[in-house]
Amino acid sequence: MELLDGKGLANQLKAELAEKVKALLAAGGRAPHLAAVLVGDNPASLSYVRNKVRSCEQSGFRSTLIQKDASVTEAELIEIIKGLNNDPEIDGFIVQLPLPRHINADNITLAIDPKKDVDGFHPVNFGRMAQGLSAYLPATPFGIMKMLERYNISTSGKHCVVLGRSNIVGTPISILMSRRGEPGNATVTLCHSRTKNLEEYTQKADILIVALGIPNFIKPEMIKEGVVIIDVGINRVEDASRKRGYRLVGDVDFENVASRCSYITPVPGGVGPMTVAALLLNTMESYQGKIYSGAS
Ligand code: GUN
Numbered sequence: 001m002e003l004l005d006g007k008g009l010a011n012q013l014k015a016e017l018a019e020k021v022k023a024l025l026a027a028g029g030r031a032p033h034l035a036a037v038l039v040g041d042n043p044a045s046l047s048y049v050r051n052k053v054r055s056c057e058q059s060g061f062r063s064t065l066i067q068k069d070a071s072v073t074e075a076e077l078i079e080i081i082k083g084l085n086n087d088p089e090i091d092g093f094i095v096q097l098p099l100p101r102h103i104n105a106d107n108i109t110l111a112i113d114p115k116k117d118v119d120g121f122h123p124v125n126f127g128r129m130a131q132g133l134s135a136y137l138p139a140t141p142f143g144i145m146k147m148l149e150r151y152n153i154s155t156s157g158k159h160c161v162v163l164g165r166s167n168i169v170g171t172p173i174s175i176l177m178s179r180r181g182e183p184g185n186a187t188v189t190l191c192h193s194r195t196k197n198l199e200e201y202t203q204k205a206d207i208l209i210v211a212l213g214i215p216n217f218i219k220p221e222m223i224k225e226g227v228v229i230i231d232v233g234i235n236r237v238e239d240a241s242r243k244r245g246y247r248l249v250g251d252v253d254f255e256n257v258a259s260r261c262s263y264i265t266p267v268p269g270g271v272g273p274m275t276v277a278a279l280l281l282n283t284m285e286s287y288q289g290k291i292y293s294g295a296s
Pocket of ligand 1 (some may be wrong): 119170
């Protein structure tokens with residue numbers, strides 16, 4: 001079994017970006033600039049956004065954090081987005097999800113200029129991704145693809161089983177894994193809450209990508225010996241022995257499952273840091289005008 005060290009790989013990608021930024025500045029250019037909008041005080045979201053800001057600093061990017069009280073209206077938020085869309089100094093921005101219930105997240109996503117949508121959530125980017133055109137790939141799936149690529153894990157012709165069909169992880173990663181390319185060219189099965197006899201699928205997986213948000217859901221008897229497991233779950237479970245009162249666990253019962261895998265991502269330190277690195281890669285691509293440069 002080999003651990004997929006997302007933290008180490010993300011640090012390497014960020015160091016590579018920092019070198020690029022240094023060269024840009026030396027040539028008289030400006031640094032790439034990522035903005036994040038955070039609404040309310042959801043502790044997990046606060047922690048994710050802080051990580052994104054810290055990672056910008058590590059890579060020499062500029063970052064701007066716009067924090068709004070949970071009482072902000074949808075119209076006010078859309079005004080903020082319009083400002084960011086039109087600000088020539090901002091290369092890309094994200095609106096951290098989830099949003100308070102009174103705000104329609106779809107309206108927010110639709111208000112973002114696809115050219116600055118470094119989260120890859122806008123239907124224009126999603127559609128371009130699905131058709132194999134250049135697009136900002138959603139950060140978590142993009143981070144997973146980068147990890148498979150850098151670890152030289154072959155996916156072609158493999159059976160990839162994805163658990164979870166969210167717009168930000170399950171659905172896009174199932175598209176990317178089945179798309180022509182390497183990583184890609186996998187035979188993909190997408191399972192979700194209505195799937196019957198789930199084990200019949202998970203036991204057949206060569207590559208298992210789990211994005212359910214259910215702590216320790218995958219047990220050893222559910223998998224095949226030698227499987228590659230990508231655990232996207234980041235769940236807080238109470239732990240009185242920790243100073244902060246909780247610890248982070250994935251969707252996989254790591255302790256009992258890991259020894260049966262050929263590769264597995266730990267939680268924390270697996271997919272999470274790769275998501276942030278992928279967001280910075282997208283921001284650099286926006287800075288360089290890469291995604292929307294050609295006819296396609
Ligand atoms: N909430 C959970 N994951 C993400 C993400 O990748 N981007 C944003 N904006 N919000 C999230």
